[in-house]
Amino acid sequence: MDLSFTDEERAFREEARRFFRTEIPQSIRDKVAEGEGLTRDDMITSQRILNARGWATVNWPVQWGGQDWSPVQIYLYQDEMQQANVPTPIGFNVTMVGPVIAQFGNDAQKRQFLPKTANADIFWCQGFSEPGSGSDLASLRTRAERKGDTYVINGQKIWTTLAQYADWIFCLVRTDPAAKKQEGISFILVDMKTPGITARPIVTIDGGREVNEVFFDNVEVPAENLVGQENKGWDYAKFLLGNERTGIARVGASKAKVARIKELASMERVGDTPLIDNPRFREKLAAVEVELKALEMTQLRVVADERKREKGRPNPASSILKLKGSAIQQQLTELVMEVVGPYALPYQRDFDGRNEATIGPDYATEAAPMYFNYRKVSIYGGSNEIQRNIVAKAILGL
């Protein structure tokens, strides 16, 4: 058992660190550090810089822009990216629809979509969940009826992140209502400009508008936008959801958060003592750091194990990473609240375009919104409850 990185791996980490901390605009990285929302432009700018170096889609097949990296290199790349507060490439593009098209799409679809998807020339969103189909995603009812060369789609999707930024949406739709639920689903690509599509923002409890409802009213989609085979969409969805879970432990991002908490706790004083010197606070933070280290080690073991696994098959251990990763992310938002104290109370989300001075310290403004917003991480991408079911079934055989 050798846990040391090789010289090449260490050099690779150094280069990744240098690249992320020098090539991505500081203004964008500062926004990520402070928990401020990124604009559409921010996300596209960052992704195009990465893509110019071939570093936006490292997990893709090499011929479509992927890197021939070992799982350790991919891990180091993600870790340095997150620690540098560089925005992760657009997940819907890079970890979701891109790999699905690369794996199951035909040549025309690969040519038409993959380069533009990598370069964020197309901004994707995900049409999966519905009001009646959350955890039970396979029960989805949005209907796609084949009529000649067209599918006509009717229904509603919900929790569609950043639909308001998106150019295209990839959807799971029901093509065979008579079949068993998992066997009547197809995976289809839809231009958001197609007549009949309406996106309506949902305001979340932090005051943000990152998710939407998307309504489909007789939306006509060319049949050639179907990915793979009709009624095989659930297989492609499982493949996608497995990919969605792998990067989701956010170890590097949590490391960056710990550093930020220490910085803020040096600035906040309780009486005359900086909060960082308060033994109780330090012990609480140390306890989370232990959990984070354990998660990092577990992630490295999963990464090392990837070398031996059949490529493309989701690893149920990623559910463990998601369970623990979510809990740690949430605990850290609670610690930020504690550091900030009374100035967490003022609500300062500036949606009216007013340009007013901050109330209290700058670092306090996002403390409560982030705490509220992050309640989602144990719900999205497969809730904690679903993840436990997966582990119970796939690992424990219960």
Next chain:
Amino acid sequence: MDFDLTDEQRLLKDSVERLIADHYTFVQRKKYLAEPAGWSAAVWNQYAELGLLGLPFEEKLGGFGGGAVETMIVMEAFGHGLVLEPYFATVILGGGLLRRAGSDALRAALVPRIITGKLQLAFAHVERQSRYDLADVATSARKDADSYVLDGAKSVVLHGDCADTLLVTARVAGGRRDRGGVGLFLVDADAAGVTRRGYPTQDGLRAAEVSLAGVRVAADAVLSDNALPAIEHVVDEAIAALCAEAVGTMQAMHETTLEYLKTRQQFGRPIGSFQVLQHRSVDMLVALEQARSMAMFAAVMAAEENAAERRRAIAAAKVQIGRSGKHIGQEAIQLHGGIGMTMEYKVGHYFKRMTMIDMLFGDADAHLATLARLGGLFGNTKAA
């Protein structure tokens, strides 16, 4: 040992609950939020008519003469309804300071106007550097003949934006964190030198930053030149009130979640039929009942004159409320899934209010440290 309410208390509880049921549905609350002050003047008048604004004040001034249990009853109903009006700031904090630090003359002048709904108060005490230390006051009060002149800045003044009159602390003597020398002054919100910047808080209520530049306070507006002991007692009573409000808030989250578990279907069955969720629902109930018990304990101990004993009890109650509130709030959102994350649905609003209650006058961890420092609750050999 009697936990039952008296007939009069039961009547009070029924009438407040009816008021909330009639005037404070989630839909009605949304309308009140949109009003300029962020709360309903019409409902404030309803509180006046029901005698709620006079609840803790002496009967000879037109009040109800109620104690901490009466306050607990009203605050729990307010928590359940998620009310927006400045009751806590005016009646509990402001009223408490008038009762414990104000002269008879001052109370005679102000209390009748509070009771009829004509006067709102706010307590301007917390400062940028003070966090939860009630003794930490940098705002200065310079004596000038019979008056004082105040200079400084106050932070997160609850309902400070709409208050007619501010109760302001400023240091008359001593170092910034000394227990002696904290003065308490009555300041007209429109007085020369007072600047207010109002804003919403995360839970939909309102607060203000208040700055004081050469604000002159006449002798008859000085409540005390050594107000900290009275302030500490008022804050303990206020925390007990917040504990009760929190119980109402937690009760609502628990009820809403239970209803959701019974009605939401996934995988062909109500999700409440899954044993894991049943157990977690039970855990929420246990947390709620522990919190309710501690809110009652706080109400009983709020009037305790032995400050150390009172402090331990109130600190313990605030810890329990903070812990239970966080648990129930987080579980309520989790068990609702996506809709728990939306502004459109009520559970998120309760969660946000509960989070803010936890932060007010010290979070659970701050009070745990206090309780530990004071020797805890059981088996103490140290004298109080």
